[in-house]
Amino acid sequence: MGRMILLIAVGIFAYLAWQKFKSSAPQQRRKLLLQWMLIGLALAAVLLAVSGRLHWVAAAIALVLPVLGRALSWLGRHLPWLAPLIARHAQAKREQANGQQQTSDADKAPPLTPAEARRILGVDEDAGRDEIVSAHRKLIQKLHPDRGGNDYLASRINAAKELLLRNL
Incomplete structure (x- = not known):
């Protein structure tokens, strides 16, 4: 009885998916197809988990994933029509890595001016070396990352001290 209900539910799901697919614009069909496939895979995973057969699927996925990278390069060499797809994927990965590198460079603080350094400390x-060192020590004791401060503030305090001592 449970299998019959499940079969009817899958049939209704497939019918509704087909009607939605037919009525959608051609530009949206690929996205819709991918969305329905992901929903179907999630449902299949739930059904396998409920029936106690998911461990076989997990083992198969664990076996396939390491081989997939080599298989893609082999397919790119032997099936030339797949090569542009693989190249596009590799290019997207490189662009993503470059974007992450640029954002990490943008996180760096701007250089300090002597007026800013004096204001920070x-x-x-006309402050002398001892006064600069003393002010730095007091601030860094309060705002050090080990005492509840953060790396940014500590680095700005250290940069201010170095700049002022260099300009003496």
Whole structure:
């Protein structure tokens, strides 16, 4: 009885999916097909988990994944019509890696001016070495990352001290 209900539900699901697919615009069909396939795979995984057969699927996936990279390169060499797809995928990975590298470079703080450094440490223009070191020590004790501060503030305080000591 349970299998019959499941079969009817799958039939209704397939019918509704087909009607939606037929009525959609040609540009949206690929996206819709991918979406329905992912939903179908998720449902199949749930059914396999409920029936206690998921461990076979997990083992098959674990076996296939390491081989997939080599298989794609082999397919790219022996089936030339697949080569553009593989090249496009590799290019997208490179662009993504470059984008992440550029964002990490953008996170760096701008260079300090002497006026900003004095303002950060809270010292006057005519402050001597001892006063700069003392102000740095007080601030870094409060704002060090090990004491609840963060790396950014500590690096700015250290940069301010280095700049002012260099300009003495």
